Amino acid sequence: MEQINYEEIKTLENGSKLVGDLEFPKRKVWVKTYGCQMNYHDTERILSHLEPLNFSLTSRQEEADLLLFNTCAIRDLANQKFYSHLGNTKHQKKQKEVKVAAGGCIAQTESKELLKKYPQLDFAFGTDVVDNIGEMVYRAYAGDKKFAVTSWDRADNYSIQTKITHGSPQAFVNIIKGCDKFCSYCIVPFTRGREKSRSVAEIVNDVARLVQYQGIQEVTLLGQNVNSFGKKNGESLAQLIMELEKITGLEIIRYTTSHPYDISDELIEVHGKSKKLANHLHLPVQSGSNTVLQRMLRQYSIEHYLERLDALRKANPHIVLSTDIIAGFPNETQQEHEATLELLDKAQYDFIYSYNYSARKGTKASRMRDILTKEIRGRRLREIQAHQLKIQEKVRASMVGKTYRVLVEGKGTMKGEVKWKGRTNCFRIVHFRPETLDQDYLWHWVDLKITSATALSCQGEIIRDYGKRVTPIQ
Ligand code: SF4
Known part of the structure; x- marks a missing residue:
């Protein structure tokens, strides 16, 4: 298959998707991402391309039909973790029908070596071709084995649509x-x-x-x-x-x-x-x-x-x-x-x-x-x-007494006390005591007055809660 036309994918009565002449039943994909924000963003894009091919994300490696690694070449530690994790997938491959693929920075430069060294690897792909993951998965399920794709000649014009797979704003x-x-x-x-x-x-x-x-x-x-x-x-x-x-x-x-x-x-x-x-x-x-x-x-x-x-x-x-x-x-x-x-x-x-x-x-x-x-x-x-x-x-001491608008990002325990934390517009994390522990409080906009600030942590108290939007959407 040259390129998947997502609009032509049909859903069959048995719940499978018909992509070209190949049937894709419901399958699970497990992804391990290493490295920087760019890699995490690439992973989101990969997932958005796999959804139309009937894949849903699982956090349980053992139940996956497709294992994907999105690798990082910058940090030594991440490299070592990847090689060891990839090595272990050979046991899973012996037990069930599973496809294994490696993408990202290491795969971009070492795809041939990886495919040679790890027999369980079905394909490797570089950073330039993450938006073509659908075609590669198609090839793998069509029976193509041990292939590497690191450049895609249609990718001269860089054009994508951002797909979000999380629920945050x-x-x-x-x-x-x-x-x-x-x-x-x-x-x-x-x-x-x-x-x-x-x-x-x-x-x-x-x-x-x-x-x-x-x-x-x-x-x-x-x-x-x-x-x-x-x-x-x-x-x-x-x-x-x-x-x-x-x-x-x-x-x-x-x-x-x-x-x-x-x-x-x-x-x-x-x-x-x-x-x-x-x-x-x-x-x-x-x-x-x-x-x-x-x-x-x-x-x-x-x-x-x-x-x-x-x-x-x-x-x-x-x-x-x-x-x-x-x-x-x-x-x-x-x-x-x-x-x-x-x-x-x-x-x-x-x-x-x-x-x-x-x-x-x-x-x-x-x-x-x-x-x-x-x-x-x-x-x-x-x-x-x-x-x-x-x-x-x-x-940071200069923050004390000032008020900052903060988007509430999560909660955590500090010295045995549960506190919410949010990030200011200027990227500082501030912790504050909850008026509620209800999870729905997540992603509220609040004004916080800073009560104390050290080199590593800032504490604040709530002045105003705006709810989930400060500007109504039109
Ligand atoms: S070569 Fe590397 S460190 Fe230098 S600007 Fe580019 S990405 Fe940044």
Whole structure:
């Protein structure tokens, strides 16, 4: 089968679906997703393509007819977990008729090796072809064995419709895929390919539909480098945000991940004038040292980066900033490490994600001679985290006494007490005592007054409860 025409799928009297000339009875699919938000979003899209083929999701691996792995090549731990989990599926395959497939970043670069090493694997597919999963599943059930699909020649124009399989009012919407930057430590350009953007018009229609029919109130525009969005088509992220702003019922717009080199003046201006763009930006800096940034091939200097932060804060004085830091890049000197500590003082981030450098096979950095030991890396990471915590303590203390509108995201137990938690527009989590423990309270909008704030946790009390919508949908 070349391509499935979903509109031509017929439902038979026995409940099966007729796809082309192949009957698909009711089956269960089990999916294991590793890695980043992009992978979780891809999994949602995969599920939305499998539904018309009569698959429903199960969380019980043992009852599934189709086992799917959506893999991540960025983190070593995730890699090891995947190989071990995939290895174990051979027992299940011996006991019942089950198809096994691996997709995502590892499958993109190692599909042939995976198919050779794991006889139980029926097919492997790359990140560029998740929207063609229906065709691959069809091939597998039609009897095709041990095949790999990593590029799809019809995928030149990047066009999708976002499908939501959860019940929350928050949705990730993919706007660009791939990356043209080739940072020296990163495997993404090799696993996700070159940048391809959707069109502004398509995304606006997609989001309007999600708001109107699926109750979405908050969207996060997703991509490896969203600041490059639309460049090849004469469009821009700034333009997209201002178009999305017009959608009634959409309350919050976020975007991630950003590259500092591509944060344009036009986009910074939008941070000042948009009423729906969140008061938060995650802008990964990776290091405070210009010489390390050069070895990372990051294309900006610390001076340029700090100038962008200043401009963002001028445009929107309420903006809250966060970043990513890699500790112990190959051959990082003590002086270069200290430059990162100085940067933390200057930038005054609300929070950071920090990691020890670890080499990814196939990248430029993995071929660098490196004299740093595991101990030096570990010590530097601890210093960075301790330094940031002191800054964070002060930054968060300024929240006390202020009121924030929060979307209630869940509840949890803190020191034996059940509390609700919600996220502010500026991406901070606040815990508060419940007026009710009723699960229906989930996804209420509430105003919370902050009663205490430390580096790691904020507590608040309810001032006002708006229910599930602050703006009625028209
Ligand atoms: S911009 Fe991000 S995704 Fe692209 S190569 Fe650099 S680190 Fe990787």
